[in-house]
Amino acid sequence: MNKLQEPIAGYTYGQAGTSPISLQELELLKATVLYTPDDEKYLRMAGEILAEQAEQVIDIWYELVGSHPHLLQYFSRNNLANLEYLTAVRKRFIQWVKDVCYRPIDQDWLNYQYEIGLRHHRIKKNKTDEVEASPIVHYRYITAFIYPITATIKPLLANKGHSPEEVERMHQAWFKVVVLTAVLMTYPYVRAGEF
Numbered sequence: 001m002n003k004l005q006e007p008i009a010g011y012t013y014g015q016a017g018t019s020p021i022s023l024q025e026l027e028l029l030k031a032t033v034l035y036t037p038d039d040e041k042y043l044r045m046a047g048e049i050l051a052e053q054a055e056q057v058i059d060i061w062y063e064l065v066g067s068h069p070h071l072l073q074y075f076s077r078n079n080l081a082n083l084e085y086l087t088a089v090r091k092r093f094i095q096w097v098k099d100v101c102y103r104p105i106d107q108d109w110l111n112y113q114y115e116i117g118l119r120h121h122r123i124k125k126n127k128t129d130e131v132e133a134s135p136i137v138h139y140r141y142i143t144a145f146i147y148p149i150t151a152t153i154k155p156l157l158a159n160k161g162h163s164p165e166e167v168e169r170m171h172q173a174w175f176k177v178v179v180l181t182a183v184l185m186t187y188p189y190v191r192a193g194e195f
């Protein structure tokens with residue numbers, strides 16, 4: 001996949017453990033967010049735009065986290081933000097943007113969204129970068145974060161000369177894939193049998 005880059009520390013796409021959600025269950029989730037083959041097409045289009053502006057994308061999200069102490073604490077210990085941790089995660093976050101735009105939604109994709117969830121939960125948080133920081137990103141903020149990481153993307157999708165309709169379609173496709181990721185990420189937070 002030529003849109004993917006150099007090895008990234010801690011990025012284990014293709015080697016993550018198996019998601020407890022099956023591909024059939026994923027299909028039902030896709031149907032629930034009204035995901036269509038067109039969305040895949042528009043995600044590829046969005047990928048071209050976002051890959052080019054990946055640094056800005058992450059700057060916007062990090063600015064959001066950095067300006068809210070209740071979010072920054074998840075990258076911190078004793079109220080001191082760990083810059084190395086932020087930098088390491090930043091690279092994997094950029095890669096995730098590319099992955100959700102370009103990668104096929106298959107077993108590897110499913111497994112990695114689960115892995116991302118484990119890394120926010122106390123099961124695996126801090127382990128990849130061997131840091132000491134807050135032990136868990138609380139569930140409520142994962143769901144709430146769907147809004148900013150969707151809303152902030154639209155201006156970036158719009159600044160490369162695409163028609164308003166294309167921008168809207170790309171944005172809707174992005175919104176759907178963010179919801180899918182967020183849902184899959186929260187598996188470890190839900191009591192057994194209730195997901």
Ligand code: HEM
Nearest residue numbers: 071074089092093096119125126128137141142145146182
């Ligand atoms: C829709 C919601 C969210 C998505 C899609 C998301 C996505 C990601 C991704 C892709 C990574 C890197 C995964 C990897 O290691 O390859 C990551 C890591 C991380 N995110 Fe999020 N995130 C979300 C919400 C949040 C929120 C609200 C916070 C709170 C500040 C947060 C804090 C973190 C932290 C601390 C890590 C590093 C975890 C570790 O120790 O490995 N995330 N996130």
